[in-house]
Amino acid sequence: MEYNPPPHSALDIYYKDEYLLVIRKPSGLLSVPGRGEDKQDCLISRVQSEYPDALIVHRLDMSTSGLMILARGKELERSLSILFQNREINKKYIAVVDGEVKANSGIVDLPLITDWPNRPKQKVDFETGKSSITSYRKLSYDKNNNTSRLELIPFTGRTHQLRVHMMSMNNAILGDELYANKEAIEKVTRLLLHANHLSFQHPVTGEFIEFNSEPEF
Numbered sequence: 001m002e003y004n005p006p007p008h009s010a011l012d013i014y015y016k017d018e019y020l021l022v023i024r025k026p027s028g029l030l031s032v033p034g035r036g037e038d039k040q041d042c043l044i045s046r047v048q049s050e051y052p053d054a055l056i057v058h059r060l061d062m063s064t065s066g067l068m069i070l071a072r073g074k075e076l077e078r079s080l081s082i083l084f085q086n087r088e089i090n091k092k093y094i095a096v097v098d099g100e101v102k103a104n105s106g107i108v109d110l111p112l113i114t115d116w117p118n119r120p121k122q123k124v125d126f127e128t129g130k131s132s133i134t135s136y137r138k139l140s141y142d143k144n145n146n147t148s149r150l151e152l153i154p155f156t157g158r159t160h161q162l163r164v165h166m167m168s169m170n171n172a173i174l175g176d177e178l179y180a181n182k183e184a185i186e187k188v189t190r191l192l193l194h195a196n197h198l199s200f201q202h203p204v205t206g207e208f209i210e211f212n213s214e215p216e217f
Contacts, residue, residue: 066195092197
């Protein structure tokens with residue numbers, strides 16, 4: 001698939017201090033460089049052009065938009081990585097999925113593993129998959145388009161977790177070219193998944209900080 005990242009004008013910075021940055025990544029931009037010269041333009045390269053000490057501590061899929069935390073320096077990279085490993089960073093997403101989600105809320109608990117013959121796809125595997133848990137809450141249902149708007153909270157951080165979990169409910173995220181059917185892909189022009197909330201205790205100051213970012217869809 002050809003890589004056409006969105007044009008770069010200015011970083012969308014939600015927070016910055018001498019220790020870390022919180023930045024909104026646009027849909028269509030890689031978090032880190034991909035393979036090949038044509039995939040070197042990414043969020044971290046754009047950020048490092050202004051903040052050379054910035055380091056990645058987590059990622060969003062290329063098609064996913066939303067909030068990301070970047071460390072400034074190795075020491076903070078370690079501190080933030082520990083917060084992620086201990087699940088002390090709260091993350092929420094907004095997604096628009098195909099069809100009507102009947103329940104107002106629920107939990108998806110399905111183990112995931114890489115589908116090696118079809119990489120980068122992931123799949124549910126009850127024998128060797130790693131635990132992955134997502135809670136969802138229905139925000140609205142659009143009867144005309146037969147789509148549901150959900151708030152998603154991942155309690156684990158597996159690759160494509162939210163996308164596979166929604167597909168497993170027969171409510172694939174609109175625009176998901178890996179897991180949705182043709183109709184759900186063609187309803188929109190991008191993946192309708194956005195990281196809209198981050199909150200955590202600052203690893204240096206101890207202050208509890210919270211950020212919210214509304215999706216463009």
